[in-house]
Amino acid sequence: MSVFTRIRDQFREWKQHPVGKVLLNKYFVVGFIFLVWICFFDTNNVGQMIRSRVTLRRQQRQIEFYKQEIHKMDRKLEQLKSERDSLEKFAREEYYYHQDGEDVYVIE
Numbered sequence: 001m002s003v004f005t006r007i008r009d010q011f012r013e014w015k016q017h018p019v020g021k022v023l024l025n026k027y028f029v030v031g032f033i034f035l036v037w038i039c040f041f042d043t044n045n046v047g048q049m050i051r052s053r054v055t056l057r058r059q060q061r062q063i064e065f066y067k068q069e070i071h072k073m074d075r076k077l078e079q080l081k082s083e084r085d086s087l088e089k090f091a092r093e094e095y096y097y098h099q100d101g102e103d104v105y106v107i108e
Contacts, residue, residue: 014020022028039046080087092098096106 011024015024080090
């Protein structure tokens, strides 16, 4: 008995089994191959979808962070526009401005 004969006999036995009838059905096999192709080998496969979602979430977090930073800057700008003392304090702290006759010492 050759190897091919044994394989053929085994295949026939599987085809007689109820589960084998379903698994060896040509429509099931083609559908399964199609599903595997779509999930793993296509350009829009599962891995690509996951990477895209991770990138999207990361960018959404950055958008929220920058919105908060813009809101903070807007509040600080309004404060600087409304109060003369806060504008002077900001200029002294950030740009080391000083009045005539004053000495500025920068300690970091």
